[in-house]
Amino acid sequence: MKKLTLDEFQSAGYEDWKRLALKELRDQPFETLVWKNENGFEVDPYYSESQTGTSQLRSKKDVWQICQTISDTYIKTANIKALQSLNGGASAIRFKANITSQNDLNALLNEIGIAYISTHFTVNSNAEALQLLQWLAVYCKENAIDTNVLNGSIDNDIVRAIDDIESCKQVIAFAKEHFTSFKVFTVNAANVHNRGGNASQDIAYALSAGNEFLHAATEVGFSLDEVAAMLQFNFATDASYFIEIAKYRVFRNLWAAVVGEYKPSKESSKQVFIHAETSSYLQTTRDAYNNLLRATTQAMSAAIGMADSIEVLCHDEAYASPSEISLRLARNVQHLLIEESYLTGNEDFASGSHYQEAIAKELTNSSWNLFLEIEKQGGIRKAANYLNDLIEQSAAAKKQAVQDGKRVVVGVNKYINKNEADVEGSTNRLS
Numbered sequence: 001m002k003k004l005t006l007d008e009f010q011s012a013g014y015e016d017w018k019r020l021a022l023k024e025l026r027d028q029p030f031e032t033l034v035w036k037n038e039n040g041f042e043v044d045p046y047y048s049e050s051q052t053g054t055s056q057l058r059s060k061k062d063v064w065q066i067c068q069t070i071s072d073t074y075i076k077t078a079n080i081k082a083l084q085s086l087n088g089g090a091s092a093i094r095f096k097a098n099i100t101s102q103n104d105l106n107a108l109l110n111e112i113g114i115a116y117i118s119t120h121f122t123v124n125s126n127a128e129a130l131q132l133l134q135w136l137a138v139y140c141k142e143n144a145i146d147t148n149v150l151n152g153s154i155d156n157d158i159v160r161a162i163d164d165i166e167s168c169k170q171v172i173a174f175a176k177e178h179f180t181s182f183k184v185f186t187v188n189a190a191n192v193h194n195r196g197g198n199a200s201q202d203i204a205y206a207l208s209a210g211n212e213f214l215h216a217a218t219e220v221g222f223s224l225d226e227v228a229a230m231l232q233f234n235f236a237t238d239a240s241y242f243i244e245i246a247k248y249r250v251f252r253n254l255w256a257a258v259v260g261e262y263k264p265s266k267e268s269s270k271q272v273f274i275h276a277e278t279s280s281y282l283q284t285t286r287d288a289y290n291n292l293l294r295a296t297t298q299a300m301s302a303a304i305g306m307a308d309s310i311e312v313l314c315h316d317e318a319y320a321s322p323s324e325i326s327l328r329l330a331r332n333v334q335h336l337l338i339e340e341s342y343l344t345g346n347e348d349f350a351s352g353s354h355y356q357e358a359i360a361k362e363l364t365n366s367s368w369n370l371f372l373e374i375e376k377q378g379g380i381r382k383a384a385n386y387l388n389d390l391i392e393q394s395a396a397a398k399k400q401a402v403q404d405g406k407r408v409v410v411g412v413n414k415y416i417n418k419n420e421a422d423v424e425g426s427t428n429r430l431s
Contacts, residue, residue: 183232196395203367248305276302287411
């Protein structure tokens with residue numbers, strides 16, 4: 001019997017496919033198949049070749065951290081909820097609690113093995129960040145924990161932090177001495193998305209805010225290698241599955257390029273810690289269990305895009321305080337991705353995909369050009385109004401698309417549950 005090989009089949013390329021597509025389209029123009037993307041570039045319906053890009057990989061660990069936010073007025077209640085989340089499989093906790101003393105911090109962390117997880121705190125100023133670090137240093141000393149190997153972050157917004165460079169210097173100096181593995185400044189690109197921004201704007205904001213910090217910190221005498229290691233970048237994930245995969249891959253590469261311009265002495269300084277969360281902007285108050293389904297695809301985008309830490313928001317976050325069951329469901333989305341979908345391993349799963357590489361190339365160009373425009377205007381603080389206008393335009397276009405039915409939101413403008421009572425929620429979302 002003759003052995004068959006692929007040589008028996010005539011090769012076909014893009015033009016061959018396009019010819020057949022035009023035949024099927026009949027009177028419709030080929031342009032009807034082209035997706036006009038909200039990030040400023042077009043996506044073709046077919047890709048037959050691409051140049052495989054090189055991508056920076058996830059930092060160190062093969063599996064991302066499963067993060068959950070614990071927000072409660074009462075310290076003891078927050079501690080109980082954090083322990084429940086950890087016992088349920090979370091490996092990182094982000095506290096949004098009013099910590100006003102050493103005793104508060106001690107009670108908050110009671111029985112929590114912070115040496116074995118990542119612990120994140122939210123603050124409102126450099127002064128709060130420094131005070132929290134000092135309390136944390138005392139806690140670690142009393143519990144025989146090496147502060148220099150402690151993992152986690154302080155959500156101290158970088159743009160606000162460098163407005164007061166003197167207090168910023170104090171935080172950097174203390175972290176340099178005691179918390180070399182802790183991220184003590186955060187670039188909150190999640191705020192861009194959750195105001196209605198697109199992926200290009202997310203990336204450009206993150207690059208510009210991070211660059212402004214590097215410039216400010218190195219200008220006052222700190223080394224690039226010291227301060228680059230202190231940064232964490234937070235992103236929120238949109239519903240556009242493939243674009244969002246590209247967003248994380250593109251940002252890693254572009255951030256490495258920005259850091260490279262400062263001539264770091266350590267190659268590891270080009271690495272970046274990315275925390276991804278699912279979208280609060282896309283959460284609906286109607287038919288809210290659909291939010292859990294949306295969050296699943298968003299978490300998949302972040303995982304394939306190699307985020308270091310992922311948080312799935314509770315499905316009822318738009319209108320209710322998290323319950324034990326909603327927290328459990330949110331955690332289990334990630335457990336399913338790890339345990340049943342096998343999205344693990346420190347490798348770039350999307351590398352080599354013709355479609356993904358083409359999107360990544362276009363997204364690189366659009367976000368880099370926006371970054372350059374922001375820098376041309378003097379950086380993120382001076383260009384704030386310019387970027388805000390772009391974000392508002394993006395948000396308005398998204399809302400209009402939902403109203404017109406061009407963008408489907410299941411349970412809101414399609415497949416509506418007509419028997420459901422309205423629930424009052426946030427007014428800055430799509431519904």
